[in-house]
Amino acid sequence: MSGKTVTCIGAGYVGGVTMAVIAAKCPDYKVLVTDIDEEKIKRWNTDDLPIYEPGLLETVQKARGRNLFYLTDVKSCIKEADIIFVSVNTPTKTFGEGAGKCVDLQYWEKTARDILESSDRGKIVVEKSTLPVKTAEAMKKILESNKKSLKFEVISNPEFLAEGTAIADLETPDRVLIGSSQTKEALAARDEIVRIYEHWVPSEKIVTSNIWSSELSKLIANAFLAQRISSINSITPLCEATGADISEISKAVGLDTRIGGRFLSPSVGFGGSCFKKDILNLVYICESYSLKETAEYWENVLKINEYQQERFFLKMLRTMFNTMAGKKIAVFGLSFKADTDDTRESPSIYLVKKLLAEKAQVALTDPKALRNAFWAFGDDAEKIELFEDPYKAAENAHAIAVVTEWEVYKKLDYERIFGKMSQPSFIFDGRNILDGEKLHKIGFSFFALGKPPLIRD
Numbered sequence: 283m284s285g286k287t288v289t290c291i292g293a294g295y296v297g298g299v300t301m302a303v304i305a306a307k308c309p310d311y312k313v314l315v316t317d318i319d320e321e322k323i324k325r326w327n328t329d330d331l332p333i334y335e336p337g338l339l340e341t342v343q344k345a346r347g348r349n350l351f352y353l354t355d356v357k358s359c360i361k362e363a364d365i366i367f368v369s370v371n372t373p374t375k376t377f378g379e380g381a382g383k384c385v386d387l388q389y390w391e392k393t394a395r396d397i398l399e400s401s402d403r404g405k406i407v408v409e410k411s412t413l414p415v416k417t418a419e420a421m422k423k424i425l426e427s428n429k430k431s432l433k434f435e436v437i438s439n440p441e442f443l444a445e446g447t448a449i450a451d452l453e454t455p456d457r458v459l460i461g462s463s464q465t466k467e468a469l470a471a472r473d474e475i476v477r478i479y480e481h482w483v484p485s486e487k488i489v490t491s492n493i494w495s496s497e498l499s500k501l502i503a504n505a506f507l508a509q510r511i512s513s514i515n516s517i518t519p520l521c522e523a524t525g526a527d528i529s530e531i532s533k534a535v536g537l538d539t540r541i542g543g544r545f546l547s548p549s550v551g552f553g554g555s556c557f558k559k560d561i562l563n564l565v566y567i568c569e570s571y572s573l574k575e576t577a578e579y580w581e582n583v584l585k586i587n588e589y590q591q592e593r594f595f596l597k598m599l600r601t602m603f604n605t606m607a608g609k610k611i612a613v614f615g616l617s618f619k620a621d622t623d624d625t626r627e628s629p630s631i632y633l634v635k636k637l638l639a640e641k642a643q644v645a646l647t648d649p650k651a652l653r654n655a656f657w658a659f660g661d662d663a664e665k666i667e668l669f670e671d672p673y674k675a676a677e678n679a680h681a682i683a684v685v686t687e688w689e690v691y692k693k694l695d696y697e698r699i700f701g702k703m704s705q706p707s708f709i710f711d712g713r714n715i716l717d718g719e720k721l722h723k724i725g726f727s728f729f730a731l732g733k734p735p736l737i738r739d
């Protein structure tokens with residue numbers, strides 16, 4: 283029995299979910315999850331959780347009330363803790379020096395000061411948020427600025443979960459990375475964190491490293507994933523220009539074991555709260571070390587993503603005779619990917635805003651994310667019709683744009699949908715998930731990415 287108390291500050295997509303898994307796997311630890319957002323904590327204590335993630339509710343139910351507690355009193359959660367995971371948001375800065383590129387560390391620094399203020403003994407502080415390399419140094423400086431002679435050890439343990447598969451990713455991770463400095467005390471603190479994961483993760487998958495490598499690895503892992511998406515997306519216009527088919531290319535290229543087949547599906551572009559923010563941060567760090575070429579290389583990953591989103595919209599506009607005014611467009615999908623309700627940086631938001639600017643009438647449908655529509659669109663939300671039911675969204679529409687790869691969109695009765703749409707009817711498949719030949723036979727003009735269009739006369 284460890285008898286230890288773990289506190290997590292920040293009950294968002296990462297903190298709320300990782301701690302549920304840690305508590306479920308480690309009944310000998312008491313796990314407290316705390317947040318300044320009281321409404322969020324209230325929902326963590328009901329079965330209407332604040333986020334949607336397959337398998338999450340079952341995991342929470344296993345441990346909640348036993349050794350897992352979601353609480354609003356940040357101070358007493360800090361006080362009680364032996365180990366503190368910090369999982370607060372680290373968005374891109376929107377003001378001052380580095381605006382639009384570097385990370386806004388205000389939430390992070392506030393947490394460091396809260397920890398210091400509410401602690402009456404030394405603790406292990408674990409960076410779970412994604413942070414610029416060298417942040418641990420600043421954290422340690424703040425924590426050591428205390429007059430109480432308290433000793434803190436700062437450990438880096440970045441999170442590699444992907445939304446939509448978070449529970450599976452946490453239960454059977456590819457690896458768990460734990461970085462520390464190399465002093466005797468830091469190594470002992472690192473081993474404490476290793477012991478938590480050893481409850482369910484095979485030891486060969488628990489990787490330790492120096493603290494700067496750990497911080498930087500997270501940024502680089504996200505940059506590589508985003509780069510793969512931009513790489514395949516960058517080939518889609520070339521396919522469209524030449525008659526090559528991107529699916530055949532993905533297969534041929536992915537069968538090379540040196541390359542591998544994953545992350546080779548073309549799309550309308552990546553979204554989510556992390557890829558763009560982390561690459562911007564990487565670019566900013568490179569620039570601050572005068573590494574211009576490296577910065578430019580990674581910046582291009584983002585440029586291709588913007589280009590792909592813009593290209594998708596322009597294809598719709600040009601195909602629909604260069605005017606959208608007054609036309610109803612059904613947008614299938616608001617979340618940035620399937621199996622999550624997270625809409626942060628979703629390509630759907632970009633597309634809908636462009637359609638509204640063209641004075642189109644937008645009908646938006648999504649199985650899980652509609653409750654975030656007001657957050658996603660602000661005042662523009664009032665100009666959009668929201669539908670739980672995709673059939674209703676498509677009624678009288680001139681076109682459907684598939685933006686999120688929800689399984690449900692593959693299985694709809696498109697014959698029924700076609701019968702109730704305005705003619706000519708268009709489908710723009712921004713995820714290449716639909717059977718174009720079949721839809722063409724039904725009567726649609728069909729457009730996928732990186733494939734010859736299937737146009738009805």
Ligand SMILES: NC(=O)c1ccc[n+]([C@@H]2O[C@H](COP(=O)([O-])OP(=O)(O)OC[C@H]3O[C@@H](n4cnc5c(N)ncnc54)[C@H](O)[C@@H]3O)[C@@H](O)[C@H]2O)c1
Nearest residue numbers: 292293294295296317318319369370371372389411412441
């Ligand atoms: N979302 C992902 O898929 C993912 C994956 C890996 C890593 N990360 C990283 O994890 C971190 C958190 O991401 P997220 O998606 O969970 O963010 P989030 O916005 O969902 O959650 C962050 C939470 O921290 C809370 N918070 C902020 N300041 C606080 C304070 N001083 N005290 C208590 N609570 C406070 C906020 O209220 C919010 O609920 C980020 O650094 C992100 O880059 C995210």
